[in-house]
Amino acid sequence: MRRRQVVIGMLGTQLDSGIGPARWEKWRPTVSLGMHETFLVDRLELLVDERRYSALANTVALDIAQTSPETDVHRHDVYLADPWDFEAVYASLHDFLQAYPFQPEEEDYYVHITTGTHVTQICWFLLAESRHFPGRLLQTSPPRKQGGDAPGSFAIIDLDLSRYDRIAQRFQQQQLADRDLLKSGIATRNAAFNRMIEQIETVATRSKAPMLLMGPTGAGKSQLARRVFDLKKLKHQLPGGFVEVNCATLRGDGAMSALFGHVRGAYTGAANDRAGLLRSAHRGLLFLDEIGELGLDEQAMLLRALEEKRFLPVGSDKEVESDFQLIAGTNRDLQVAVAQGRFRDDLLARLNLWTYRLPSLAERAEDIEPNLDFELERWSRENHARVTFNREARTRYVAFATGPDAAWSGNFRDLGASIMRMATLAEGGRIQIANVDEEIGRLRRQWRGDALPSVLDTLLGERAEALDRFDRIQLEEVVRACAKAKSLSQAGRELFAVSRQQRASTNDADRLRKYLAKFGLDWEQVRAVRAS
Known part of the structure; x- marks a missing residue:
């Protein structure tokens, strides 16, 4: 036609x-x-x-x-x-x-x-x-x-x-708009991250080669891959669609079929032909997250599909074509995986042309506040209700979020969930200090593990939240030593084994008793927790 x-x-x-x-x-x-x-x-x-x-x-x-x-x-x-x-x-x-x-x-x-x-x-x-x-x-x-x-x-x-000098500024403005798109409109302040985005914008508009995005879970690899697709689509470089899959979900015999498709009768249960993800991404962008989880056979097939744009569906003797651009994501060190024989070195060489490591949220503390505004605005837009912080609540939350107690183990997923909880619970569209304090307590418990609360939570209850990090770490070690000892004196001797040698007379039990009393604890309480 x-x-x-x-x-x-x-x-x-x-x-x-x-x-x-x-x-x-x-x-x-x-x-x-x-x-x-x-x-x-x-x-x-x-x-x-x-x-x-x-x-x-x-x-x-x-x-x-x-x-x-x-x-x-x-x-x-x-x-x-x-x-x-x-x-x-x-x-x-x-x-x-x-x-x-x-x-x-x-x-x-x-x-x-x-x-x-x-x-x-x-x-x-x-x-x-x-x-x-x-x-x-x-x-x-x-x-x-x-x-x-x-x-x-x-x-x-x-x-x-x-280029023409008279309109050079308009091209610069377009570049800034493209980079803003890659950052989801967030005014990031981290210099290293912004430099990385500048190069990704250049590569995305000039190259069809694969990209490899590295970084911890929740660092934003999937979102960045989607923004790269949006940018290339805006410039009419990719007429196809965006196809995303987490390779950790592809297991066993189904992995080959999911990626490369199969023909009817290829195996028991294959009642119809299946196109597969690579063919679905024809003339578009394929994002393979956690690519380090792919099996070696799938890696070999993927390498051929990248180099020749052709591959064999499962059970077929006829090759099919797919011209797609690949972005791969991983939270693994693929060089280590190659050394361990779990990842093909030739596939890594093919992927490693444009490699970018996305920093964790903890490494971008200066970007927490603008991301906070972004998440709050997104919640307001999706729920058709305006929610804001009052000044004191915002100050307290930002101080905690950027401080040493904030682990952000789930990175931006943790931050997004945190803002969603506070916005949902806010009365009258205002997040108050009480909402922030409740959320901070929830995050601390989450990062310590909700299923296994620390012994200090059991001993002190809400008072544990008022401890400085230094005191918490020291007190947890003291309680662990007490839990192993048969008596207060034995625990004291083990805890003060070095300093007691320099004292003329020692009463380690009394010294330990006074230390526990600083936190409102006594030996019987510690023994009771150990027994439970």
């Missing part, structure tokens, strides 16, 4: 002009688009200043209908106060293309550069080069001899263009 051909162009206020029968004796570039037997235009998107040139546009549209009835002419009112103003022209054309519903899977696009001022032509060049326009340039030329029905000639051209 022939793909539809779509031309976008300006109305030529001089070259396209003409009235009466005599106009047919003149070569008019826009009308000539419908006169070439070897170049059929299915749709013409005609940009017109309707306030000044509506009558001319009517004539041109009627003449195209006469010469090429199969061409649909769609008019768009585009006002240019000064067609020689670079910034104004570029902005106007850029906005038009941003709003246009391109369908590159079904249509081929051309921009007609013959009409319009030189400034307009330069702007078309730049927009095509930067992929804001997903098509090619179309140049039409008059016949050597004017008159009659001569359509002239046309050429489809591709230019290697340099």
